[in-house]
Amino acid sequence: MSILAAEIETETLSVENVSLYYGAAQALRAVSLQAPVGQVSAVMGRNGTGKTSLMRAITGRAPISSGRILLGGSDLTRMAPYARARAGVASCPQGREIFPLLSVRENLETGFAGLPRGQRNVPDEVYDLFPVLHEMAHRRGGDLSGGQQQQLAIGRALVTRPRLLVLDEPTEGIQPSVIKDIGRAIRYLRDQKRMAILLVEQYVDFALELADRVTVLDRGAVVMQGEAGNLDHDALRRAIAV
Numbered sequence: 001m002s003i004l005a006a007e008i009e010t011e012t013l014s015v016e017n018v019s020l021y022y023g024a025a026q027a028l029r030a031v032s033l034q035a036p037v038g039q040v041s042a043v044m045g046r047n048g049t050g051k052t053s054l055m056r057a058i059t060g061r062a063p064i065s066s067g068r069i070l071l072g073g074s075d076l077t078r079m080a081p082y083a084r085a086r087a088g089v090a091s092c093p094q095g096r097e098i099f100p101l102l103s104v105r106e107n108l109e110t111g112f113a114g115l116p117r118g119q120r121n122v123p124d125e126v127y128d129l130f131p132v133l134h135e136m137a138h139r140r141g142g143d144l145s146g147g148q149q150q151q152l153a154i155g156r157a158l159v160t161r162p163r164l165l166v167l168d169e170p171t172e173g174i175q176p177s178v179i180k181d182i183g184r185a186i187r188y189l190r191d192q193k194r195m196a197i198l199l200v201e202q203y204v205d206f207a208l209e210l211a212d213r214v215t216v217l218d219r220g221a222v223v224m225q226g227e228a229g230n231l232d233h234d235a236l237r238r239a240i241a242v
């Protein structure tokens with residue numbers, strides 16, 4: 001087996017037949033997908049089709065009723081969110097969840113919690129990717145623009161040195177110049193850091209520009225899945241059109 005094949009096998013996120021309910025309402029119906037390292041795996045779908053629920057299932061914020069979630073050799077299924085973070089899962093949730101009264105620097109430092117003492121620093125690449133975080137280190141998180149907050153949310157996720165980065169609609173409500181920066185950061189993390197990136201995105205052109213693989217959800221179920229280059233993009237656009 002080549003080194004690359006071994007790495008993919010040990011580092012891939014594997015979601016297997018995951019179902020999730022809110023009370024009696026089923027939000028995910030036996031969803032399966034793979035997100036290998038060194039690839040962007042996009043999850044798309046109309047509003048309310050279960051994209052955020054899938055992200056919550058992976059990060060441990062919502063319990064699943066059946067199925068399994070594996071990251072490489074670790075079975076995350078029953079792990080608490082903090083244990084999943086230690087196992088290498090980082091997420092930028094919808095709404096970003098920046099601490100408004102903490103400074104930019106302090107927001108980044110909240111990512112230290114699960115790290116060994118020797119790694120409790122902000123990696124240079126966070127500031128290389130998003131120089132604004134350096135310039136605004138002492139500003140309060142709540143005083144940043146939406147785009148700057150999104151960069152901060154990604155920076156904070158990177159502080160935890162993740163193997164899997166989960167991004168829930170990173171372009172939502174953000175100006176084009178910052179969307180470009182975010183796209184560049186995602187490419188860098190995929191190609192240079194070889195992270196597995198799971199990207200929930202409604203902005204089709206942005207998602208298709210980056211995605212290696214695509215999963216489309218409809219009413220909580222997978223209705224289309226495959227390598228981005230092999231999918232019928234017109235059918236895909238129809239499947240997610242509002």
Ligand SMILES: Nc1ncnc2c1ncn2[C@@H]1O[C@H](COP(=O)(O)OP(=O)(O)OP(=O)(O)O)[C@@H](O)[C@H]1O
Pocket residue numbers: 022025026027045046047048049050051052053054
């Ligand atoms: N906490 C909750 N309690 C009850 N139902 C919920 C809850 N969160 C989501 N839902 C329902 O579950 C379904 C899937 O929602 P989810 O947020 O996962 O979809 P989504 O594809 O991320 O939507 P959006 O694009 O609007 O963020 C929807 O019908 C939604 O109303």
